[in-house]
Amino acid sequence: MGKDEDDDDEEEKEEVAKAEAGDTGAKAAHEALFAENRYPSAGTCGTCHPKHYGEWSVSQHSYAQLSPVYLSLNNKINELANGSNGDFCLRCHNAVGANLGENSFVSNLERHPTSREGITCVVCHRINKAYNKVSGRLALVEGGLTEAVFGPKGNEELERVLDNSQDYKVVINPEEAGRKMHKVIKQFATLSDPVFCGACHDVTLFNGFRLEEAYSEYRTSPAAARGVTCQDCHMGKEQGVASGYEQGPGAVVGGVPTKPRKLTNHFFAGPDYSIIHPGIFPHNAEAQQLASLAEWLRFDVEAGWGTDEFEDNVPEGKVYPERWQAIDDRYDAREILNAQFKRLEWATQMRLELLRNGYVMGDIITDRADSGGIAFRVQVRNGTDGHNVPTGFTGERLVWLDVTVTDKTGAVVLRSGDRDPNGDLRDGHSAYVHAGVTPLDQNLFSLQSIFVTQNARGGEIEHVIPIPYPVTSLPRVLPSVRSLVFTGEPPTERNHKKGIEPLGERWAEYKIDGDELTGKGPYRADIKLISQPAPINLIVAMQSVGFDYGLTPRQAGDALIAGAQVLWQREIVFKVK
Structure with missing residues (x-):
């Protein structure tokens, strides 16, 4: 890069820094952006x-x-x-x-x-x-x-x-x-x-x-x-x-x-969704002109700022951040946010359209339903012929079956796909399962890939974040010292895929022994196929470096859970006397 380009970079950074440092910063930052x-x-x-x-x-x-x-x-x-x-x-x-x-x-x-x-x-x-x-x-x-x-x-x-x-x-x-x-x-x-x-x-x-x-x-x-x-x-x-x-x-x-x-449509739906302040995302020119990112983070959406219900009942002496002291500014912000919520809801529906086209809950087959027990299978199909589902960063992507079987009184006789108190599935990465507080979900059907690394003794171990640990040096991501033409993967780590190939299918199997039945039939199975972009254990694994915008790990995790979508839901009845 030449000296002139370096100077340009510095000038641009100074413009933005000056803009963000102003009383509101927003208008100047917006002008710097367009310049x-x-x-x-x-x-x-x-x-x-x-x-x-x-x-x-x-x-x-x-x-x-x-x-x-x-x-x-x-x-x-x-x-x-x-x-x-x-x-x-x-x-x-x-x-x-x-x-x-x-x-x-x-x-x-x-x-x-x-x-x-x-x-x-x-x-x-x-x-x-x-x-x-x-x-x-x-x-x-x-x-x-x-x-x-x-x-x-x-x-x-x-x-x-x-x-x-x-x-x-x-x-x-x-x-x-x-x-x-x-x-x-x-x-x-x-x-x-x-x-x-x-x-x-x-x-x-x-x-x-x-x-x-x-x-x-x-x-x-x-x-x-x-x-x-x-x-x-x-x-x-x-x-x-x-x-x-x-x-x-x-x-x-x-x-x-x-x-x-x-x-061409430039939305490009996928499994992710925003967990940040709606004043920052979606991108909005009016929002950028009204306040800087830092100022939007101090606008209390949940408290109802800028709504009649809140503003008509503000306690005397209420203190606001400097940018939001004027009631007109709070009302202007709320008007922008209402438009933002509509856009986010539209995005939610487009994401659901994509995921329902990609994941299909197919046949549900009852293999047994008598006093000796219940056995049934659920088919999950890849609805597309273009790539696997999930695809992309499959070690993050959660797509699973949530299954509850109850008797006629509502007593639960089988539960799979539920969450531990932390919000994770009861799989091998659940902290509660590791601690012995919550049992491992033996029936769990999940399409999330597993990252596996080679340990010091030559075996393999699962990791949430797959960084191999060498014996003789600090962990680093370095070019492989051997050809990968035949193996396709380095010997130190690999992605154990569990997804479904184009137009392929997988079957989830569930069995309830006769001695687990209550004798109060008929029994009902509520079956949901759910998508969430990342597990809570990933949030836990990253918490040492913190999260942008001042988010706490709990806030980030709660937002992920709140946005999870039920793609399909079916019910089946087992007429066991």
Whole structure:
């Protein structure tokens, strides 16, 4: 990096620091964001692309850097590996931050505003090379708003707009007054190819450990054989299935829509959801103008600030943080938050649509139901032919069956898939199971992968965070010293997958012995298939490094549990006399 670029970095950091240090900081920080001349923000792009911005702003891509779970996991891995993992996680979650040379460990409150946007517009549309499976080391093309962007179709429609610039009221000279826009769209067909997604959605660590394999799974799938792409299923009309695309203007420039074309959905539903303050996420230009991130964190949503019920009954002498002393500001904030809650609810429904398309509760078969006992099986199918379910970071992903069998009085005769007092399933990573306080769930059906590392004596042991511990040196993540062509995994650690292959199925089996029955039939089984993005034991494993935004481990865990979704629920009756 040259001296001029270093100076630019310092100037940008000073602008943001000054903005955040002001009385409210919000307006100045917002202006600094839009003045960005290396990596334009999504908010800037949203001026002409409101539909795409609206979808992206509440997406997992836009949450990728803001997630406190991700940030703490990055910090914990580096703590365990003595810093040797470096910025490995940052470069996919925050390519702008990686290109700016940001420290991967710092709070989001201290980052450049554009880097907080995670996988933002320029992360895909300022890429000009097909990187293939590089685990996210992506060099973004720098430039202000008027510089070239890259798209799958090229420049034809933009040329028409620029030829009619008086109608569209745009300028492409950065020094000229007016509504600025990019001067050219260079064709980059790779954007529509699954290999583009594979740059981040196939993650292999320095030592050859295959952490995520979504793209590799896709390459050998029936969907790939049929020519269906990642984009067809994840950017179409319906989340998770190839359902065609909407048609409409790709942009609205100066209030004038461009010609209709294929519109891709930029929401990209997945299993994660926000556990942070709704003033910070979803991304919202009005929220950013009203208050800084630090100020939003001091706005008490649960207490009801900005609602008539609260404001009409404020006790005398109530003290507020400086930014929220004015009642009008609290009402303005509440109006923004009400809009945020609606957007989060929309995202919840889109996530449910995706997960229900991916996971299907199939047949339930009763093998036995008499005085000698009850035996039944539950089928769980992969509803997609594009990749395994779960996919991606499968060591985090919880998808399990919650089963309760009761007699006619409501007495429980079988329980599986319930939580321990900490909020974990009663599996091998439950602290209560380890302590002997809660019994191991012998019937548990869970699709969560297991991370396994080699111990000092050559055997294997499960880990929540898979950092191998060598005998002769400090733990580090280093390149493998041997070829992995035949094994595909390093000898020190591996991912024991338990997911379901494309269009595959798994059967959960449950048995109740006759002496466990109460004799008060009929018996009913309530069966739920539930999804949660990460287990509570991961939160516990990371708590030594803390959580961004001042979250406590309990707050983070409670938010994860509260967001868990029931994908399917069925009931079956066993008529045992």
